[in-house]
Amino acid sequence: MHPKHGMISPLDFIPIAEETGLINKIGAWVLEQVCQQLVQLPQLSYMSFNISRYQFEDPGFIQAIDRIIASSGADANRLVAEVTETALNQDPQVVARCISQLRERGMRVFLDDFGAGLSSLGALRNLTIDGIKLDRSFLDSNLFSRRTAAIIDSTITLANNLDMELIIEGVESIEQVAMLQALHCDTVQGFLFSRPVPEEELYKLIRTPSLVALNAAA
Numbered sequence: 001m002h003p004k005h006g007m008i009s010p011l012d013f014i015p016i017a018e019e020t021g022l023i024n025k026i027g028a029w030v031l032e033q034v035c036q037q038l039v040q041l042p043q044l045s046y047m048s049f050n051i052s053r054y055q056f057e058d059p060g061f062i063q064a065i066d067r068i069i070a071s072s073g074a075d076a077n078r079l080v081a082e083v084t085e086t087a088l089n090q091d092p093q094v095v096a097r098c099i100s101q102l103r104e105r106g107m108r109v110f111l112d113d114f115g116a117g118l119s120s121l122g123a124l125r126n127l128t129i130d131g132i133k134l135d136r137s138f139l140d141s142n143l144f145s146r147r148t149a150a151i152i153d154s155t156i157t158l159a160n161n162l163d164m165e166l167i168i169e170g171v172e173s174i175e176q177v178a179m180l181q182a183l184h185c186d187t188v189q190g191f192l193f194s195r196p197v198p199e200e201e202l203y204k205l206i207r208t209p210s211l212v213a214l215n216a217a218a
Contacts, residue, residue, distance in 0.1 A: 014052070018052060018053075018054050021054075023052045023054050023055065024052075024054065024055055024058050024061075024064075027049075027050075027051065027052055027055050028064055028068065030049055030050070031049050031065065031068050032068050032072065033199075034047045034048075034049045034074075034079070035068055035069060035072035035073075035074035035079075036072055036074075037199070037202070038072075038074045038075065038078050038079070039072060039073055039074055040203075041202075041203070041206060043206060044078070044206065045078065046078045046079065046080050046108075047078065047079065047080070048079075048080040048081070048082050048110070049079065049080075049081060049082065050081075050082045050083075050084070050112065051081050051082065051083050051087055052087065053084075053086050053087035053088075053089060053090050055087075056087060056090045056091075056094055056095055056098050057090060057094070061098060062098060062101050062102075065102070065105075066105070069105075075106075076105045076106040076107050077106040077107070079106075079107045079108075080107065080108045080109070080110055080130075080131075081099075081102050081107050081108070081109045081110070082109075082110050082111075082112040082133065083095075083099070083109060083110070083111060083112060083129075084111075084112045084113050085111075085113065085116065085117040085120060085123070086117075088111075088123050088127075092126065095127070096126070096127055096128075099127055099128065099129065100128065103128065103130070108130035108131065108165075109129045109130055109131075110129065110130060110131040110132060110133055110165070110167070111123055111124070111127075111129055111131070111132045111133065112133050113133065113135045113169075114132040114133055114134050114135055114155070115134055115135045115137075115138065115151075115155070116135040116137060120132075124158075124162065124164075129164065130164060130165060131159070131164050131165030131166065131167065132155070132159060132164055132165075132166055132167075133166075133167045133168075133169050133189070134152065134155055134166065134167070134168045134169060135169060135170075136169040136170025136190070137170070138151060138152060138168075138170070139168070139169075139170040139171060139172070139176055139190075142173050142175040142176060143175070144176075144179050149179070149183065152168065152180070152183055152185070153183050156183060156184060156185055165187065166185065166186070166187065167187045167188065167189050168180060168185055168187070168188045168189070169188075169189050169190060170189075170190050171188040171189065171190030171191075171192050171193075172190050172191045172192050173192060174192070176188075176190075176192070177192065
């Protein structure tokens, strides 16, 4: 929270952090927080963290992750690394090696914002990943068009055929949940369940029975 500008979107500050070289420190700090929360919240099955394309360029990236996990006592099997298409534009061999090393440590790796760019299908073909997150842009209203429904249905089939998990982002209404259930989508994410909250609010949300029921229904 900025004292003058209030809440600043990651869409605004992440590019600046990448340009100034601060993204590696921010990424390490985020993973530290995630690991601490996993230790404090054993009822959570997993937590996700994002990886910037610049972190893949850091030769000490994997070693830094090892140190953070070891010092926190977190279980790497409860971590999900989310990689966007921009990160995949780095050296393919470096990216593939890093993803392989993350998976060797027990983490799952998801392709984030799937369908938003041009390299998604190539990544599914060339990289060993565990899941995909369909970009929120496909849920632009409460009523799916025939084309949107067909794309979502095809993505669900694609994920199933590749033995990958699928999460659909951007769910903001019960109507969307109902339509996604009709398409046999198992997992969704969005503001319907919660907007970003401070750490102390996270603990309250996790212990809220109505939220648990809503997630189970979705």
